Amino acid sequence: MADDLIFQPAARLAALLAAGKLSSVELLQACVARTKAVDGRVKAFNSYDETGALSLARAADARRAAGQARGPLDGLPVGLKDVIAAEGQPLTCSSKMLANFVSPYDATVTRKLKAAGAIPFGRLNMDEFAMGSSTENSAFGPTANPWDLTRVPGGSSGGSAAAVAAGELPLALGSDTGGSIRQPAALCGIVGLKPTYGLVSRYGLAAYASSLDQIGTMAHTVEDAALLLGVIAGHDPRDSTSFKAEVPDYRAALAAKKGPWRLGVPREFFGAGLDPEIGSAVKQAIEFYRQQGCEIKEVSLPLAAEHAIAVYYLIATAEASSNLARYDGIRYGHRSAAAKDAIDIYAKSRAEGFGPEVKRRIILGTHVLSSGYYDAYYLRAQKVRTLIRNEFTAVLRDCDALLSPTSPVPAFRLGEKSADPLAMYLTDIYTISVNLAGLPGISIPCGFTAGGLPIGLQLIGRPFQEADLLAVARAYEAAHEWHAKHPLL
């Protein structure tokens, strides 16, 4: 039975559950069996609580038997990136600093998943504190790309992407600060959605760069992304940046919203550095929309293309240096045994607890915020951020969505870029500006390289118009089979 369930979209599994052809316990057991069979090679999970999840699955089956199912996600397992709190579960951020930390409360998204009957299952690997693009910066070792185990799954939500791509879980949550959902989704051949900043509560998400972080969905299909987004979206008084936006029925919108749309293609997102096979696959996707009657407009985002990465690495590291000051070895987290006094506890615990990329970003962020440099670096970056946001606002006045590659390169080899942080940062060139502008973005599969590596198409939408964005993405998905191809493991 288990083999029939692997790789099934969540919407299909929900239909089987609703029809009584599948129990939540059977589904969870299939996921556990698959994880046990393949995760020794994929290494998507930091940990999982099989017993706790089974008891939630039994409860879901009991609710359904009593006619009290809570909706389409009731009884479905959903993996959590190990940066999202679930009460009583580890929360490591893939860092030695939090190796023994256990969450005392649920993140708002976790609470909403449970209220919908979904089963939070597994703590998924990531770049330490979400800093990275390859999931190699994990204190617990890298995750492998299920399509080629010698390659990275992307990052920082690489465990979430790989777990879904490898058939270990039908759904997972990730977080995206500069592309950390969309880029691993592209590199693993799945659908990754970063919602508009403020649509999903960040309460219970360990902070990296608070003005950019957003929780989002990783799934096999656009419809699954719509289902999961509908559960986690909405205003939360516990997150002061959370927006009082209406949460529509995103799945219903997929059928209701039909094109043709006006779609923009940012000229600068097809320049030097773009892998030709990726460029070709994305252009074919654009041609598909044209043939569907969509108006395709070439647009220009010169500042976003040229300056987003520089702006991002000033703002994100500045915010990170502040956010990560809380890891001081006093109240929770790693405390150095070698420290002699209070200041020594801070400096030594942080030296022992953080990995190299986290240290690099804390140092850079501290430097750009320090006296004498603040105006030249941080304030200037915030002003250029305004200009980048204005560029997007202007082009989205005349376009329903923008189309681009998600990543300039397919999955690269483990170790290939780990010695050169700047080269790694440049792999986020098409995704980062979307976070700076606070817009929704989604990556969907749009082909494979000759070497069999997945290619992602990025669609960028208007703020809080996820229903439109998902409908545009679904139109492509409905006419193609890329999302139905899966790796052999």
Added chain:
Amino acid sequence: MPASMSTNSDLNLDYVANLARLDLSQAEKTEFAHQLGDILHYVEKLRQVDVTGVEPMAHASPVFNVWEADVARPGLPVEAALRNAPAQRQNMIVVPKVVE
């Protein structure tokens, strides 16, 4: 205060590491000086952008000045709040002596 952005030599790793309360080994200092030098050189390009009269953007959310009623609500019980403490005694976190 420098009128323009820094040159690489302006990154004083010992000074910044102390501000960040982060001990760095000699090997880390050597590696970071090189890598952060590359990154600081890369971000110099922002000097090309004319930002005259542009407002800085702190975040992308259309939400400002969120107020909440000042009402006490239940919080974490002491045991739960202390569960992750590296050292504790009598419902308190144990730290080294900070006053001589």
